Ligand SMILES: [Zn+2]
């Protein structure tokens with residue numbers, strides 16, 4: 363704390379030019395009731411915040427005074443009043459942050475038009491409802507957010523619109539009392555195969571033949587926030603099966619055993635393999651089908667799966683995190699010993715959907731086989747193999763749900779990931795804190811077994827080096 367700060371606080375009002383906004387701020391700091399009429403607010407907008415109301419859309423210009431009041435009330439900086447009253451925060455700087463916040467928020471509305479005001483109002487209404495939630499035991503003084511409120515999260519969220527590669531490289535830190543956002547160099551791409559691709563974040567694959575259609579969607583759950591890196595992360599254990607949904611409620615459902623689906627896939631694959639020179643990558647089709655069967659096994663609903671049904675589950679049953687902070691060497695800080703960083707909690711989730719299955723068992727054969735596949739097999743005995751195989755050739759579509767992109771070629775979707783998303787950074791197991799690559803996890807269905815438990819670490823440290831003489 364410098365002596366200048368103290369002086370400034372003892373006589374803050376004399377030194378400053380009295381303006382409407384500053385008067386309001388001062389009154390709010392002193393927790394006084396503030397009454398403002400529209401004309402005063404409009405004057406503040408025009409003269410102090412330099413907004414030319416006359417050129418704005420009429421609707422927008424009319425609501426700006428209301429929004430100004432709202433931003434004055436909901437400024438997150440009110441939480442620092444404790445610091446101000448204890449002399450750690452300079453009045454002038456605190457006011458400047460307040461003014462800047464209002465300028466930025468109002469300019470955002472002006473740039474994005476009347477619709478953004480409506481959205482903002484809806485959000486504020488929701489926040490009001492949350493505030494009135496009786497579970498929260500703290501009280502508020504007037505319209506201000508109480509600095510002593512027990513909160514695990516700040517009363518605001520940050521929305522960043524950015525290309526997908528930035529999601530993988532953004533990082534937050536602090537510099538003095540500002541939060542800074544940076545973007546670290548993107549990671550080098552490593553080539554991935556079909557197995558990895560269909561377990562890659564945001565990737566969907568749809569499989570379609572006349573008798574079998576399913577979809578797998580990687581819908582990982584990300585919780586991203588800025589926090590103090592010296593505070594340990596807490597995470598409530600998630601449900602293994604998240605949701606089971608009927609895809610089309612107007613349609614019926616049939617239940618099949620995993621065994622029956624396996625038999626069908628086996629016979630189907632043997633037909634594809636028996637045909638030479640077809641323009642189908644049999645190996646890839648096999649991987650996609652087997653991973654779908656592995657989903658049903660992993661979901662473990664009595665080893666059955668119903669058609670017209672989708673299931674969301676925590677594939678691999680692990681939870682991971684990423685902790686990113688800007689290295690202290692790259693910027694200076696005078697702030698307290700609470701370094702700010704950026705954290706992500708990642709729950710790998712897959713939505714697997716059996717859209718339909720129409721395989722009918724052929725009861726005339728000694729082994730389990732299917733009528734339609736047997737018809738195809740008979741047709742293949744004729745000369746024109748290529749046209750005989752045509753009806754059961756699969757249609758496979760890949761999607762990137764982040765970019766809403768559909769592509770038929772595997773190479774094209776990998777290229778999209780490589781060029782637009784770039785490589786995903788490693789994740790850390792929430793239990794054993796081991797760093798693991800997305801390439802590795804995606805090749806093993808996100809399965810990870812913690813190997814370094816505290817006991818083995820202890821044993822390790824007790825080992826005595828042996829010297830050979
Ligand atoms: Zn994408």
Ligand SMILES: [Zn+2]
Nearest residue numbers: 791793794812
């Ligand atoms: Zn682990």
